[in-house]
Amino acid sequence: MQRSIDTQLFEWPSDDPRLVGSECTACSVVTFPRQTSCPRCCGADVVPRRLGTSGRLWTWTTQEFLPKPPYALARSAGEFAPFRVGYVELPGEVLVESRIVAADDEPVVIGMPMRLTFVPLFTDAAGDEVICFAFEPLREGA
Amino acid sequence: MSEVAIIGIGLHPFGRTPHRSGLEQGVVAAQAALADARLSWKEVQYAFGGSHSAGNADTMVDRLGLTGLPFINVANGCATGGSALIGAYMAISSGQCDVAIAVGFDKHEAGAFSVNPRDWGLGNWYGEAGLALTTQFFAMKLHRYMHDYGITHDTLVRVAAKAYANGALNPNAWRRKALSYEEIAQSPMLNEPLRKYMFCSPAEGAAALVLASAAAVRKFGGKPVTLRAAVIRTRNFGSFEVFSPSLALQRAPSPSVFASRAAYEMAAVGPEDVDIAQLQDTESGAEIIHMAENGFCRDGDQEAMIREEQTCIGGRLPINTDGGCLANGEPIGASGLRQVYELCLQLRGDAGARQVPNKARIGYSHVYGAPGVSAVTVLAV
Numbered sequence: 001m002q003r004s005i006d007t008q009l010f011e012w013p014s015d016d017p018r019l020v021g022s023e024c025t026a027c028s029v030v031t032f033p034r035q036t037s038c039p040r041c042c043g044a045d046v047v048p049r050r051l052g053t054s055g056r057l058w059t060w061t062t063q064e065f066l067p068k069p070p071y072a073l074a075r076s077a078g079e080f081a082p083f084r085v086g087y088v089e090l091p092g093e094v095l096v097e098s099r100i101v102a103a104d105d106e107p108v109v110i111g112m113p114m115r116l117t118f119v120p121l122f123t124d125a126a127g128d129e130v131i132c133f134a135f136e137p138l139r140e141g142a
Numbered sequence: 143m144s145e146v147a148i149i150g151i152g153l154h155p156f157g158r159t160p161h162r163s164g165l166e167q168g169v170v171a172a173q174a175a176l177a178d179a180r181l182s183w184k185e186v187q188y189a190f191g192g193s194h195s196a197g198n199a200d201t202m203v204d205r206l207g208l209t210g211l212p213f214i215n216v217a218n219g220c221a222t223g224g225s226a227l228i229g230a231y232m233a234i235s236s237g238q239c240d241v242a243i244a245v246g247f248d249k250h251e252a253g254a255f256s257v258n259p260r261d262w263g264l265g266n267w268y269g270e271a272g273l274a275l276t277t278q279f280f281a282m283k284l285h286r287y288m289h290d291y292g293i294t295h296d297t298l299v300r301v302a303a304k305a306y307a308n309g310a311l312n313p314n315a316w317r318r319k320a321l322s323y324e325e326i327a328q329s330p331m332l333n334e335p336l337r338k339y340m341f342c343s344p345a346e347g348a349a350a351l352v353l354a355s356a357a358a359v360r361k362f363g364g365k366p367v368t369l370r371a372a373v374i375r376t377r378n379f380g381s382f383e384v385f386s387p388s389l390a391l392q393r394a395p396s397p398s399v400f401a402s403r404a405a406y407e408m409a410a411v412g413p414e415d416v417d418i419a420q421l422q423d424t425e426s427g428a429e430i431i432h433m434a435e436n437g438f439c440r441d442g443d444q445e446a447m448i449r450e451e452q453t454c455i456g457g458r459l460p461i462n463t464d465g466g467c468l469a470n471g472e473p474i475g476a477s478g479l480r481q482v483y484e485l486c487l488q489l490r491g492d493a494g495a496r497q498v499p500n501k502a503r504i505g506y507s508h509v510y511g512a513p514g515v516s517a518v519t520v521l522a523v
Binding site: 005006008009021029030031032033039040058059060061062063064065067068069070071072073083085086087089092093094095096097099110121122130132 | 253254256257258259265266267269270271272273274275278281282283285286289330331332333334335336379380386387388389390391
């Protein structure tokens with residue numbers, strides 16, 4: 001079985017899964033994950049918003065040491081595989097923090113086009129495969 | 143508001159002290175500050191203290207003396223020490239009391255801080271997926287800053303080298319060995335572009351300050367350092383902060399910028415008047431970015447300033463003269479007060495081998511922490 005890492009974050013399962021944030025009806029500010037109030041104007045009238053699927057990398061880094069719990073992909077330095085994270089700017093909406101999925105030798109640079117994807121991250125105690133959103137470089141011709 | 147001065151300073155050495163709890167280190171620092179002020183605990187009328195991971199500050203009254211004084215525990219992340227100082231400052235400036243103490247201490251396990259996402263209003267997924275690391279935030283803020291303003295890897299190495307060189311002159315520092323450019327530049331990459339020796343490490347230590355009103359200064363004498371400003375600010379909409387699953391399209395300055403401006407206004411000085419500064423250096427890049435956020439230069443000017451050694455002891459604006467967080471480690475509750483301890487020592491001319499030679503009159507301290515809080519002080523002699 002597959003399950004979403006958090007049912008509040010994105011539509012799953014779905015033929016066209018999207019991240020779901022919230023949008024303030026008063027000032028149009030978009031947040032992710034969804035909130036019950038607006039961080040900009042303090043308004044409480046916010047509605048869910050399906051977010052776009054592509055944007056540009058605003059900044060990034062690597063994670064090259066084992067994170068402490070509740071990190072779920074590895075429990076020991078031996079099991080740990082380094083990964084990248086970054087913020088992707090979805091035009092007109094919001095910048096989303098995400099794991100960046102790219103080949104180890106694939107260069108990642110600020111400003112490069114990215115698109116939304118969904119990846120199995122780990123298997124939980126019940127044996128279910130846990131799915132999380134991620135972004136990957138939008139390659140030529142893809 | 144009436145004038146407030148720091149009349150006593152105390153420190154427990156930073157680093158690792160296996161035989162002493164964090165709380166006990168806080169008691170040592172408090173007693174040292176009282177001795178420096180030539181006061182007894184019975185003369186302290188108000189106390190503010192805090193730690194992140196080493197227990198309740200107010201329990202130290204059973205070691206210091208059960209005098210019944212009001213003691214307020216403070217928990218404000220990396221700004222815990224700075225917040226305790228602001229509490230003591232306000233207690234005196236408002237006329238509530240004449241003598242107050244601020245104490246901060248901590249004792250953390252080795253390795254990066256452990257984070258429970260729920261403490262930060264986030265789902266557990268954030269930690270499970272590997273995003274709940276403060277180090278990633280610092281690296282990502284820095285990466286963007288380097289991209290926008292042309293800060294180079296060379297400058298990151300130079301900042302770390304300065305910190306360890308200063309730490310080597312500080313008997314209370316944790317890391318008292320200067321590291322070469324190559325040792326830093328070739329240390330393992332942790333979060334690109336930041337390497338192992340560019341990061342501070344969670345550690346242990348304590349610092350305490352005794353504050354007094356003008357009347358108490360006249361009564362007790364000593365070597366008062368005037369607290370000209372003590373300001374704390376949290377984030378505005380659009381600032382880029384630790385533990386943010388998303389960021390607004392609209393960018394706003396960091397809370398450090400607002401705290402800094404308010405502090406200059408309160409102290410009636412400008413950044414050009416500051417002779418010595420202690421800026422939060424969680425990692426090399428933080429010191430660089432904080433130079434601009436606190437008004438000491440324009441974005442990008444750090445490249446030349448650091449290459450010309452303007453921020454070294456002996457330079458135009460010495461920064462983190464005690465080795466900062468890089469050489470002292472980061473006991474969260476204690477770091478903000480350590481900075482002020484160092485400024486007092488320097489302004490009094492008591493800093494020994496690391497004494498700045500420029501007859502410093504105005505000192506400036508700055509801390510920044512999760513989830514977007516900044517505390518600034520301006521000191522003067």
